[in-house]
Structures are given as C-alpha cells and as structure tokens.
Amino acid sequence: MIFEVWAPKATAVEIEVLGGRRPMSPRAGGWWEADVPDAVHGTRYGYVIDGDGPYPDPRSRRQPDGVFGASAVYDHDHYTWSDHAWTGRDLRGAVIYELHVGTFTGPGTFTAAIEKLQHLTDLCVDLVEIMPVAPVPGGRNWGYDGVDLYAVNETYGGPDGLKSFVDACHRAGIGVILDVVYNHLGPSGNFLRPFGPYFGGFEGSFWGEAVNLDGPGSDEVRRYFIDNAMQWLRDYHIDGLRLDAVHALHDKRATHLLAELSEEVDALACTLGRPLTLIAESDLNDPRMVRPLEAGGLGMTAQWNDDVHHALHCAVSGESHGYYADFAGLPALAKVLTSGVLHDGSYSSFRERGHGRPYTGVPGHRLVACLQNHDQIGNRPGGDRLPAAALRIGAGLLLTSPFTPMLFMGEEWAAGTPFLFFSDHVEAHLRDSEGDRREREFEGFGYAWEAPDPSDEESFLRSKLDWTELKEEEHWSMLSWYRDLVALRKALPELSDPRLDRVRVDTDPDGRWLVMWRGPYAVSANFSSRPVTVPVPVHTVLLASDTPLPSNPSTLRLAPQSLTITRTPH
Known part of the structure; x- marks a missing residue:
C-alpha cells in the first residue's frame, strides 16, 4: 500500500507502522510517500515529522482510538452499498430535517438513528441534515470542534456506521446533507500544524485561527478542504453539504474557495448522475452567495436564512432582545416573507451599520428557513425550545412559505427536552473554561447568562430526545399538525412556489x-x-x-x- 502525506517544510518524514518506523521519500510539491506492502484495511499508522510524533494522518479516514490515537487504514471498497437505484434528491420543493446523531436517540448512534427513519418518512421529509460527524475530543460534542476532517466519529459508529445510515436513508427515499466545518478546527487534537501551513496566523473568528486559504502554500490547503468535500459526496454517497459559517472563510483570491468548490461539485454531479447540493451558512445577506457561477456568483445551491427565522421567532415569541430588536413587529415578518431578507442594505442596530443587499430575482428555494435549529435553540442559556402555541403558528407560516423549510429534531412533536450546548474536552484548561468562553461569545445578545456547565455529562443527557413523549396526546397532536402541513405543502403547488414576487x-x-x-x-x-x-x-x-x-x-x-x-x- 502506498502512503502519501504533504509536509512541504519537513527535512525528514517517517511512517510508524507495523511495529516500526520507515523513511518516506520526497516527491514534488512537498509530498512524501512510502510503499508498505503489508499494510491492509485496519492497519494502524502515524507520521513522524523531523523526529516529532507520531501524529495522525491529516487525511486519516479512520481514528479508531480517538483524536489522540493512531490513524487506521480504511478501504472504501470494503463496504457494499445497496443504493444503486438512488437517483438523488433535488433541493427544490424539499423539506429538510436537521438532527444531531448523539442526541437524536438514546444510544446516540447511526444504527439507532436508522431505526427512526420510518418516523421521518411518515413526516414526508425529503432530506435529513446531520450535524458534523468529524472526530472530536471526548465522547460528546455538537461537532464544531472537529479535527481529522476525513474521518467519522467512532462514538456514532465510524465510517461504516455513516455509510449504513446513508444507505438506509436512500432506501427510505431520503437524501442526506452533511454539516461540514471548513472555517476553523477544534482546539484539541488538532495536529495539522507540524505538517504544513494550514493556518493563516490570525484569529479568523471567535472559534479559532483562520485556515490558510490565500497565503503561501495555500494551494494544497484549499485542496485539503475541496478533496474532503469530494470524499463525502463520492465515497459516502452524501447528497449535499451544509458549509458552516462561510463568512469566517478568509479568502482574498480572485476565485473564492466556495466558487472553486461549486465548480468541482458540479463536475462530480455530472459524473455521478445525481444532483449534489451545497448550502452555505452565511450572515452576509449577499445574494452573490446563491447566484450561479456563470452569473458572477459563488454558486451555492442555497444558504441558511437567519432573517426569516428571526422575524418568525419575534412574531410567535414576543422577544425583541439583542439581534431580535430589528425583527420585532409584523412589518418585519411581512418583508422577509415577500423579499427573502429584512436587511437588504438597511441599518442593522445589532451591527451598528448598514447590512446586506436585495435578493431581487433569487427564488425562495435558495433560502433555507426555519423556526428552530441547533443554533437558535442551543445558543440560548437554557437550550429551551418554543412552546406549542408558538410552534403551531410558526410552523404554519414556515411550511406555506416560498422558502425551503427546515425542521429541527423533535420540533414536530413539541419536544419537551432542551438542546443545550455540550462538550467533553480532555485538557483541563479547555474543560474548565468552556462555560466562561460560551458566555463571552454571547455578550450583547441580551441574555441573562445562567447556563449549565457544557462539560457536565448531564447537559448532554438532558438534550437527548424523549421518544416516549409521542405517547402523550399533546405531543401526538402536534406531530399530526406538522404532518398535515407538510402534506398540504406537497399537495398544493402554490404553497411551495418559490417566486417571491407572487407572495x-x-x-x-x-x-x-x-x-x-x-x-x-x-x-x-x-x-x-x-x-x-x-x-x-x-x-x-x-x-x-x-x-x-x-x-x-x-x-x-x-x-x-x-x-x-x-x-x-x-
């Protein structure tokens, strides 16, 4: 087997494998390689850079012992797929369902999630969006502290577990969108730095150092992320990617990373013969995000639309603190329902400046809207969800709107469980400071911050859905309401019509x-x-x-x- 690794500044690279170390040979472009004939599927290995290490492979496909352990050879051909008749799922006209694998069920695994797919088919969901699955420190995390981006969290079931889940979804007629994080890496277990210039040398966002997308050596760094996206879509049969916080991608090149990614994904879709979706999370309110490449845009299929969420939330909850202030009042809701966004160049009191541009001509299906999602629930100190009365009105407007609607797990039955922020950092300084860091992140949001400790396992356990609630009349009644709304949306073309000028x-x-x-x-x-x-x-x-x-x-x-x-x- 040929092992390859990019380490452009190294003077010597070795691979530690099969009980010993072997020198690797330099190749052009800063790459190193070694032929290890006896290495097979499952063989553990790591790289030693100028005597330091061993470190996990930056492109490790499997981390069976966690983020601090050795990498393992993983051969994609060892999995036998059963979705050969799958032709994909287009975003247009679709209903998305967001879930976190670890809290969607009691066991918190892909296998357990498969057992709930009948619930999603009965709800008439078209696409399920799963929060990030890259390995993280400890046993519980939202997923945005991921490292080893080519691997899959073993807690959930590892690479084969994810493939089994995708395979089962396709058999059920449901497409899969995977949430990926390319704007930063987690603070723990990140061993990219010894290998090369993966980082820009400055704080790119509140969450950490910016990745190097436009500096010296950035050609291979960009390939690292683009090849990662290709892996999920090609080797895991994923139908689309949700790109976390793309406004935190610092890229001054003439061709933005997102445009480059869009072009490659389009080519892959032609090869695979099925639609592939790219959904950007962006707070820029810039319609270029979702305009096609040939029209001078970045080519994203769609973007998350916070303005719709904020206006809906204010209308059904009565809240107007923090960034909700601009969205209080029904005129704001009326504007987002007919224009797509509230801030289209108007003054944003939260930002203290003008914000956004008009979305004239952009069809509503390119804007993914929700009443609740992991951020809007989990970023509240108590992780509290909307009450039933608010859900009935809000869901009615969302599921008859011109946008692509997205539901958050448990919303459809007014789940009584919270969705709290939780993590399980191994290093004491990260573990002990997580609560304070979280509070600082939301200074100015208008919350009286009294949140449970994110590192306490109870914060994770309390966030697991309680499926027994469906035996209770109030929860079953809400589920019936959501099912009827989705069915009505799919039965009446006018309710999914994406043309905003007809609303x-x-x-x-x-x-x-x-x-x-x-x-x-x-x-x-x-x-x-x-x-x-x-x-x-x-x-x-x-x-x-x-x-x-x-x-x-x-x-x-x-x-x-x-x-x-x-x-x-x-």
Missing part, C-alpha cells in the same frame, strides 16, 4: 394578525390572545390549528393564537 402579505396595523396570500390560498395567523377578524372571504377551510369562530361570510374570525389555511373564491 402578498397583509398585516394588522396593531400587530395582531397577518395574512399571507399564496395564489388562491390565504394563510391567516392570529398572534394575539384575543379573537380577531381578518379580511379573508371564507370559501373552504383546508387546515386550522383551532376551529375558526362564527363570522360574516366575507371575513374569517380566528381564535387566539391560531392559524388557518383557506381557499378563497378566485
């Missing part, structure tokens, strides 16, 4: 009600604690969270905190 929204000047028009269908929401009358002529009630009250035939009278979808005379 019309009327609001009450007193901020009590909103009506969103989707062709002949009216989605009417009462946010107040009293009955309201909305100017919607009643023709046919298709779905209601509460029974509409008697009213004049030319109007609709809504119960407090309720939502009704009607077909009006056309």
Whole structure:
C-alpha cells in the first residue's frame, strides 16, 4: 500500500507502522510517500515529522482510538452499498430535517438513528441534515470542534456506521446533507500544524485561527478542504453539504474557495448522475452567495436564512432582545416573507451599520428557513425550545412559505427536552473554561447568562430526545399538525412556489394578525390572545390549528393564537 502525506517544510518524514518506523521519500510539491506492502484495511499508522510524533494522518479516514490515537487504514471498497437505484434528491420543493446523531436517540448512534427513519418518512421529509460527524475530543460534542476532517466519529459508529445510515436513508427515499466545518478546527487534537501551513496566523473568528486559504502554500490547503468535500459526496454517497459559517472563510483570491468548490461539485454531479447540493451558512445577506457561477456568483445551491427565522421567532415569541430588536413587529415578518431578507442594505442596530443587499430575482428555494435549529435553540442559556402555541403558528407560516423549510429534531412533536450546548474536552484548561468562553461569545445578545456547565455529562443527557413523549396526546397532536402541513405543502403547488414576487402579505396595523396570500390560498395567523377578524372571504377551510369562530361570510374570525389555511373564491 502506498502512503502519501504533504509536509512541504519537513527535512525528514517517517511512517510508524507495523511495529516500526520507515523513511518516506520526497516527491514534488512537498509530498512524501512510502510503499508498505503489508499494510491492509485496519492497519494502524502515524507520521513522524523531523523526529516529532507520531501524529495522525491529516487525511486519516479512520481514528479508531480517538483524536489522540493512531490513524487506521480504511478501504472504501470494503463496504457494499445497496443504493444503486438512488437517483438523488433535488433541493427544490424539499423539506429538510436537521438532527444531531448523539442526541437524536438514546444510544446516540447511526444504527439507532436508522431505526427512526420510518418516523421521518411518515413526516414526508425529503432530506435529513446531520450535524458534523468529524472526530472530536471526548465522547460528546455538537461537532464544531472537529479535527481529522476525513474521518467519522467512532462514538456514532465510524465510517461504516455513516455509510449504513446513508444507505438506509436512500432506501427510505431520503437524501442526506452533511454539516461540514471548513472555517476553523477544534482546539484539541488538532495536529495539522507540524505538517504544513494550514493556518493563516490570525484569529479568523471567535472559534479559532483562520485556515490558510490565500497565503503561501495555500494551494494544497484549499485542496485539503475541496478533496474532503469530494470524499463525502463520492465515497459516502452524501447528497449535499451544509458549509458552516462561510463568512469566517478568509479568502482574498480572485476565485473564492466556495466558487472553486461549486465548480468541482458540479463536475462530480455530472459524473455521478445525481444532483449534489451545497448550502452555505452565511450572515452576509449577499445574494452573490446563491447566484450561479456563470452569473458572477459563488454558486451555492442555497444558504441558511437567519432573517426569516428571526422575524418568525419575534412574531410567535414576543422577544425583541439583542439581534431580535430589528425583527420585532409584523412589518418585519411581512418583508422577509415577500423579499427573502429584512436587511437588504438597511441599518442593522445589532451591527451598528448598514447590512446586506436585495435578493431581487433569487427564488425562495435558495433560502433555507426555519423556526428552530441547533443554533437558535442551543445558543440560548437554557437550550429551551418554543412552546406549542408558538410552534403551531410558526410552523404554519414556515411550511406555506416560498422558502425551503427546515425542521429541527423533535420540533414536530413539541419536544419537551432542551438542546443545550455540550462538550467533553480532555485538557483541563479547555474543560474548565468552556462555560466562561460560551458566555463571552454571547455578550450583547441580551441574555441573562445562567447556563449549565457544557462539560457536565448531564447537559448532554438532558438534550437527548424523549421518544416516549409521542405517547402523550399533546405531543401526538402536534406531530399530526406538522404532518398535515407538510402534506398540504406537497399537495398544493402554490404553497411551495418559490417566486417571491407572487407572495402578498397583509398585516394588522396593531400587530395582531397577518395574512399571507399564496395564489388562491390565504394563510391567516392570529398572534394575539384575543379573537380577531381578518379580511379573508371564507370559501373552504383546508387546515386550522383551532376551529375558526362564527363570522360574516366575507371575513374569517380566528381564535387566539391560531392559524388557518383557506381557499378563497378566485
């Protein structure tokens, strides 16, 4: 077997394998190689750089003993796939379901998650988005402290476990999106530095040092991340990637990393004969993110849309602290439902400057919107979710909106469990300071920060979904509401129509009600604690969270905190 590693500044590189060390031969471009005929699938190994080490392989496909252990040879051909008839899943018209493998089920493994796929098919989910699966220190983590980016967390089931999960999803008709982190690496177990100039030498974000995307030696660093993306899409049959915090990618090259990645993913999609999706998490509000390469954009299939979340959250919760301040009031919700974003060059009070550009001409399916996600729940001190009354209205508006809707695990039955921030750092200084670091990250957000210790195992255990809740009437009723909303969205083309210029929204000047028009269908929401009358002529009630009250035939009278979808005379 041929071993290869990039170490451009090294004067000598050895591989520690099969009980001894063997010298590696230099190649052009800073690469080193060694032929070890006896190495096979499962063989442990590591690299020694100028006498230091051994270190895990930067492109290690498996870390069976964790981030501080040796790498292991992993041959992708050892797994036999059963999804040969899978033709992919397009993002257009899709409903996404985000989950964290470790807390989605009690066991917290890919195998256990497979057992819940029937729940997702009954919900009519099209794509499941799993939070990062790269190895992390300890036994529990959100995944954004990942290192050894080519490997899969052994706690979840390792490489074969992920493949089994993807295979099972495809058999169930569900595509898989993997959350990947390319803007930083975790602070513990990261051994890239001895190998080469992987980092830029400055703090790229609150989370750590920026990766080197445009400095000396950055050609191979860019390949490191692009090849990683190709691995997931090609070798793991993943259908798309969610790219974490791309605004923290520091790249001044003429061709941005995202554009380069988009071009390569397009080529791979042609080779594989199935659609491949790239979803960027970006807070820039820049439509170039989702414009095609040929139109001068960065070529992302879609981006997360925080503005829709913030406006929905303010409307159903009444909160207006921190960055929510600009989104309080139904006019803000009306604007995001018809324009895609609130900040399109307008003043952002949280940033204390103008922010964003208009998304004119961008179809709504390129904007992934949610009522809840891992950040918006987990970044609250108590990890608390929205209450049932808020979910009924918010989900009704989300699932009839022109955007690509995304649900967060447990939302569909109003799960009573929190989703807290948790980690399990091995080094004492990281473990002991995690809570303070987390509090500093959210200074100015308006929270009274009284959060449980992220390093306490109880924070992780409390975050696991309690599937027995589905035996209770209130939770089963909510699940039925979500199922009906998804089914209605898929049955009526107008409800998934992505053309923002065809959406019309009327609001009450007193901020009590909103009506969103989707062709002949009216989605009417009462946010107040009293009955309201909305100017919607009643023709046919298709779905209601509460029974509409008697009213004049030319109007609709809504119960407090309720939502009704009607077909009006056309």
